[in-house]
Amino acid sequence: MNIENILITGHIYKEMESILTSKNLSKQFRFLKEDVVSHDDFLWADAYVSLSPTANFEFGNVKWVHSTGAGVDKYLFERKWDERVVLTRTIGSFGQRIGEYCLSYILKDVQMHDEFARLKRQKQWRQAEPRLLNTLHVVIYGTGEIGQEIARILSSFGIRVSGVSRSGKAAKHFEDVLKSEDVPDLLMDADWIISTLPLTKQTSRLFNGDFFNQLNGSGFMNIGRGGTVDEMALREALRMNRVRKAILDVVGVEPLPETSWLWEHPDIFITPHISAITSPEEGVECFLQTLSKIEKEEPLDNQVQVNKGY
Known part of the structure; x- marks a missing residue:
């Protein structure tokens, strides 16, 4: 799978922007606050990266969705998923x-x-x-x-x-x-x-x-x-x-x-959902590892089984 245009939003998007910008990757990124993500952004993006879908989330031309958290219920619970789209989650020190x-x-x-x-x-x-x-x-x-x-x-x-x-x-x-x-x-x-x-x-x-x-x-x-x-x-x-x-x-x-x-x-x-917070560094590391595997078509150990919900 070829991924060129990557939309990153959610609670750590600014921190991810700082880390990823310093790596000079040969990809096009849009780092956006959730409430400014538009219909055109979903049509532009090959990949969507965030803890959860935006309020106006749509698949558009997205081929891959990556959750910056371990859980994916915000993407799947009582939602219809396009099974052509790969869904992955973050794994790390959780x-x-x-x-x-x-x-x-x-x-x-x-x-x-x-x-x-x-x-x-x-x-x-x-x-x-x-x-x-x-x-x-x-x-x-x-x-x-x-x-x-x-x-x-x-x-x-x-x-x-x-x-x-x-x-x-x-x-x-x-x-x-x-x-x-x-x-x-x-x-x-x-x-x-x-x-x-x-x-x-x-x-x-x-x-x-x-x-x-x-x-x-x-x-x-x-x-x-x-x-x-x-x-x-x-x-x-x-x-x-x-x-x-x-x-x-x-x-x-x-x-x-x-x-x-x-x-x-x-x-x-x-406690306010802090038992396994994703650090920006861990989030970026897992995202990049998953991106590499997706483009090389290697097996994904963090791919979600959509029919099971995890």
Whole structure:
């Protein structure tokens, strides 16, 4: 595939412009703010590069779309895709970043940081015994690249890590992997549930009342997509102590509105979708590697299977 005209927009387009301009590539680029991208730009471009489609996105003459993030639900979820167009995503240090994010909250929990902070405020000297990591059982939904890296990091501390996937096939660093319909006993035993799932028709509101009713006081962590969680069902699960605390790096509406009840709930911890931010340097590196492979017609390890949504 020959790529000559490349349209780059989105949240890091200016940083990408600075890096790419210094490389003197033999390509034509347009670096544009999202709200000024026009119909003519889509007719001009062979390739479109951004975290998400613009409000007026159209395929035009685009042959290749590259997401500057790991997820592609903004391109595919409840959208019709032109299957003649190649869709790729950014891969980089996401797994390590997310793994360390998850580990930080698990350590905070077992070392009882919140409890000892409360006792300090009350000026109480009261001992309590932190748990050891090797006594924990973590269940990760999604056993792909990111899920495997989280599992590697957690299992290196002796944590038992189970996985849940559509196929139930074994995956690296997981003690066992099951299909979602086979997990009731697994969930009852889980200290933490971690979701890395993309947003697709199959995963939309997967974590609903029926799911949460299977838990027995687990912690719940979502670093996949907010639309996979029924937030009102999560609220009820917290009230019923089916879930004892929730760590949400993604939510259904982002940015999270000031009026959302999620901000106020004492057992919910919110971070603003930062567990795996794409740095401009990583974004450019993956884009250039993918561009080279596309033009040489080499296999793409980051091509999205559009029919699956990831």
